[in-house]
Amino acid sequence: MFDTLTGRLARTLKNLRGQGRLSEDNIKDALREVRVALLEADVALPVVRDFIEHVRARAVGQEVMQSLSPGQMLIKTVQEELTALMGERCEDLALNVAPPAVILMAGLQGAGKTTTAAKLARWLQERKKKSVLLVSADIYRPAAIEQLRVLAAETGARFFPGSTDQDPVQIAQAAIQHARTQFADVVIVDSAGRLHVDDAMMDEIKRLHQAVQPVETLFVVDSMTGQDAVHSAAAFNAALPLTGVILTKADGDARGGAALSVRHLTGKPVKFLGVGEKTTALEAFHPDRIASRILGMGDVMGLIEEAEQNLDKQKMENIAAKLKKGKGFDLTDFRDQLRQIRSMGGVGSLMNKLPGMGQVPEAVKNQMNNQDTRRQEAIINSMTPEERRKPGILNGSRKRRIAAGSGAEVQDVNRLLKQFEQMQRMMKQMSQGGMAKMLRAFKGRLPV
Amino acid sequence: MLSFKKPPPSGNTGLTGLARLKQGLARARSGLGAAFAGLFRASAVDETLLEEIETLLLGADAGVEVTQTVLHSLRTRLALGELPDGAALNAALRAELLAMLAPSAQPLRIPSHIRPFVILVVGVNGAGKTTTIGKLAKQLQQSGHSVLLAAGDTFRAAAMEQLQNWGARNNVPVIGQPQGADSASVIYDALQAARARGADVLIADTSGRLHTQSNLMEELKKIKRVVSKLDPAAPHEVMLIVDGTQGQNALAQAVQFHQALSLTGVTLTKLDGTAKGGIVFAIAKKLGVPLRYIGIGEGVDDLREFDAAQFVEALFGE
Numbered sequence: 001m002f003d004t005l006t007g008r009l010a011r012t013l014k015n016l017r018g019q020g021r022l023s024e025d026n027i028k029d030a031l032r033e034v035r036v037a038l039l040e041a042d043v044a045l046p047v048v049r050d051f052i053e054h055v056r057a058r059a060v061g062q063e064v065m066q067s068l069s070p071g072q073m074l075i076k077t078v079q080e081e082l083t084a085l086m087g088e089r090c091e092d093l094a095l096n097v098a099p100p101a102v103i104l105m106a107g108l109q110g111a112g113k114t115t116t117a118a119k120l121a122r123w124l125q126e127r128k129k130k131s132v133l134l135v136s137a138d139i140y141r142p143a144a145i146e147q148l149r150v151l152a153a154e155t156g157a158r159f160f161p162g163s164t165d166q167d168p169v170q171i172a173q174a175a176i177q178h179a180r181t182q183f184a185d186v187v188i189v190d191s192a193g194r195l196h197v198d199d200a201m202m203d204e205i206k207r208l209h210q211a212v213q214p215v216e217t218l219f220v221v222d223s224m225t226g227q228d229a230v231h232s233a234a235a236f237n238a239a240l241p242l243t244g245v246i247l248t249k250a251d252g253d254a255r256g257g258a259a260l261s262v263r264h265l266t267g268k269p270v271k272f273l274g275v276g277e278k279t280t281a282l283e284a285f286h287p288d289r290i291a292s293r294i295l296g297m298g299d300v301m302g303l304i305e306e307a308e309q310n311l312d313k314q315k316m317e318n319i320a321a322k323l324k325k326g327k328g329f330d331l332t333d334f335r336d337q338l339r340q341i342r343s344m345g346g347v348g349s350l351m352n353k354l355p356g357m358g359q360v361p362e363a364v365k366n367q368m369n370n371q372d373t374r375r376q377e378a379i380i381n382s383m384t385p386e387e388r389r390k391p392g393i394l395n396g397s398r399k400r401r402i403a404a405g406s407g408a409e410v411q412d413v414n415r416l417l418k419q420f421e422q423m424q425r426m427m428k429q430m431s432q433g434g435m436a437k438m439l440r441a442f443k444g445r446l447p448v
Numbered sequence: 449m450l451s452f453k454k455p456p457p458s459g460n461t462g463l464t465g466l467a468r469l470k471q472g473l474a475r476a477r478s479g480l481g482a483a484f485a486g487l488f489r490a491s492a493v494d495e496t497l498l499e500e501i502e503t504l505l506l507g508a509d510a511g512v513e514v515t516q517t518v519l520h521s522l523r524t525r526l527a528l529g530e531l532p533d534g535a536a537l538n539a540a541l542r543a544e545l546l547a548m549l550a551p552s553a554q555p556l557r558i559p560s561h562i563r564p565f566v567i568l569v570v571g572v573n574g575a576g577k578t579t580t581i582g583k584l585a586k587q588l589q590q591s592g593h594s595v596l597l598a599a600g601d602t603f604r605a606a607a608m609e610q611l612q613n614w615g616a617r618n619n620v621p622v623i624g625q626p627q628g629a630d631s632a633s634v635i636y637d638a639l640q641a642a643r644a645r646g647a648d649v650l651i652a653d654t655s656g657r658l659h660t661q662s663n664l665m666e667e668l669k670k671i672k673r674v675v676s677k678l679d680p681a682a683p684h685e686v687m688l689i690v691d692g693t694q695g696q697n698a699l700a701q702a703v704q705f706h707q708a709l710s711l712t713g714v715t716l717t718k719l720d721g722t723a724k725g726g727i728v729f730a731i732a733k734k735l736g737v738p739l740r741y742i743g744i745g746e747g748v749d750d751l752r753e754f755d756a757a758q759f760v761e762a763l764f765g766e
Contacts, residue, residue: 041696144606252658254700
């Protein structure tokens with residue numbers, strides 16, 4: 001749907017080749033493309049203006065580095081500026097106070113405060129070994145308190161019950177008192193969603209903030225927010241001394257330009273990224289990566305890190321050892337690979353993180369969804385160990401049995417075998433010619 | 449400015465439809481409109497003025513493509529000498545915007561020969577599906593329809609309780625199963641119940657889902673399939689709820705949901721803040737799906753039928 005910035009620039013910058021210096025003239029069109037890309041990523045207009053001015057000032061007169069084309073030089077400048085604007089490093093929560101440390105969540109309706117509160121509780125428990133008490137000060141939305149109670153039970157955090165006929169401030173204060181006697185390290189106060197123009201409700205959250213004296217006041221913002229991010233962020237920042245921002249629903253295909261707007265307007269660091277519906281789906285925020293995402297360049301670092309975390313190194317080493325010994329890559333190994341791909345969030349999630357993959361049509365991505373890897377695994381599971389070792393013995397009758405056993409069609413079995421053969425060939429190339437050769441083979445196969 | 453009483457007041461505050469809409473969109477007007485008001489007093493139309501219009505449309509989330517289309521058309525007419533001054537430009541711009549929305553502004557009508565009329569409500573997380581369902585159910589009830597709700601959001605914690613609490617307060621029966629149940633089966637049950645009770649309208653809630661999650665989109669397709677087993681024409685309305693504060697991604701949402709489910713209606717929520725909901729132009733232009741309602745507050749009456757003329761009018765103000 002959206003052209004990546006790199007793609008856009010490639011077109012504009014064709015006539016810019018061979019120039020040794022970036023000038024006001026030769027980057028004018030390119031900067032216009034950058035502007036469109038930022039606008040399409042939902043970066044707020046005033047922020048775009050400031051930013052473009054900044055880039056222009058820096059880029060003009062720059063020598064083009066020998067290894068780069070002028071276009072790449074400009075992209076490099078843009079990315080550096082974006083990263084600088086987003087903050088240089090990933091910021092942690094400041095919880096070094098006498099317990100209980102209070103965290104207050106604030107934001108518009110439907111931003112994802114309650115879900116994020118639960119995710120944060122889980123993160124604090126698992127990564128920081130804190131004991132967490134959750135409390136909901138949302139007496140307005142039906143069943144909001146119940147929602148947090150269920151989520152708290154799911155994450156193993158403690159929950160302080162309030163009721164809708166109480167004052168939000170009283171509920172929060174009682175929860176903190178309770179946390180003190182029960183020695184909880186952190187209290188997370190979830191607040192009701194409110195519009196930044198609703199004076200009565202903004203007053204209420206000011207009172208709430210005053211009463212609970214949080215060490216962290218986190219503004220929760222939907223990564224799909226449009227130009228309005230300017231107004232809401234500015235209003236919340238004016239009403240409350242925010243200490244950070246959490247960007248939610250970042251697992252979709254939104255570019256998350258709102259992150260840039262909010263950061264620019266409030267000067268507060270984005271601390272976390274919500275990336276899914278489960279309570280584990282919270283990631284520390286890395287400014288450089290979101291910069292790439294806004295520009296449509298892919299999150300390569302994130303991919304590498306995730307791969308390191310999730311790949312079962314032992315299994316990979318086993319495969320490597322097997323290949324070295326000259327034994328073939330068999331269907332059992334193929335199944336291990338499928339499982340690992342799934343544990344990393346599926347093929348789609350992998351592709352989203354690769355540079356240039358922005359151009360892969362949605363339809364292609366959809367074809368490679370998790371459902372397929374699961375089905376393929378089922379097919380392999382329905383084979384006997386011998387068949388997995390020697391797929392050559394699979395005849396029509398065996399295939400029919402496997403298809404029936406895994407609830408698939410014979411065509412599906414054939415398709416799987418074909419994919420397996422391709423993979424096998426690639427593995428062979430890898431063991432013979434190394435990585436470079438394999439990458440070349442891989443490149444030809446991707447519809448970029 | 450509207451002051452919100454929470455929980456939502458059910459009574460009418462005595463304002464007429466247009467007045468309420470105008471109030472709800474007051475801030476949109478004071479933002480976009482005020483800036484325009486100054487512009488249109490200009491005696492001559494020049495490039496700076498057009499650039500200002502570009503700025504304002506982009507700032508309203510109208511998106512690059514729509515903005516360029518509008519500007520291109522204005523520039524063409526300018527070159528032909530059709531726009532001598534600010535007032536003419538103002539009229540041309542309004543006409544342009546209105547022409548984009550007008551064909552899509554088709555209010556939801558419940559024909560008397562379809563019973564129960566099934567409305568399937570879908571959208572991304574936090575768009576305002578459940579809140580909109582509450583308002584819609586109440587309005588339908590007030591206009592004499594018997595309404596049944598299906599708590600099809602079986603994923604989010606306490607989503608069923610949210611709907612049930614609301615239903616209990618407003619005397620609307622809610623059919624649901626505990627968290628984790630199959631959404632399609634809940635809605636199937638609810639449709640059977642709606643038939644048995646002779647309900648006029650069944651409104652089915654669903655879990656919020658991002659349009660990029662293909663397995664969850666498949667789940668929606670399944671719901672549609674299962675419901676059509678009882679009534680081949682059902683669901684009679686597949687309504688996408690779009691958060692009006694969202695930017696260009698809302699278009700991607702609409703496209704994906706439309707591809708999966710063939711939407712028959714779009715409702716735009718949360719227009720009572722400073723958001724201008726300009727993405728609706730792009731949605732109308734690209735999909736041509738009927739625009740049903742806009743949400744401009746938390747009260748029952750704050751769900752208004754989408755009216756293209758009023759929308760554009762309220763955006764500009766006088």
